[in-house]
Amino acid sequence: MLETLWVGIALVMIIEGVGPMLFPKKWQRFLLQMASQPPEQLRTIGGVLVTVGMVSLLFLL
Template identity: 65%
Template sequence: MLHTLLIACALVLIIEGIGPMLFPNKWRLYLQQLVEQPVNQLRSVGGVLVTIGLVSLFFLL
């Protein structure tokens, strides 16, 4: 179980690192736009992403 969790974390780091590694200028602009979004909108997007993740995990397990 721990081994699988570590693999999942490693894959997240790899996927998250691809954007800044390949497109640093576009990544910077994306983060600037993200900072300017209202807090409620960010919270809603985060909630949707967590929900999608939980549903996906439920069906994959």
């Protein structure tokens, strides 16, 4: 179980690192756009992502 958790964390780090590594300028613009969004919108986006991730896990496991 713990090994699976570490594998999942490692995969997230790899996926999150691809954008800045391959497209640093676009990544900077994206982060600037995200920073200018109101907190309520960011909270909504985060909630949607968490929900989609949890539903995906339920179907995959």
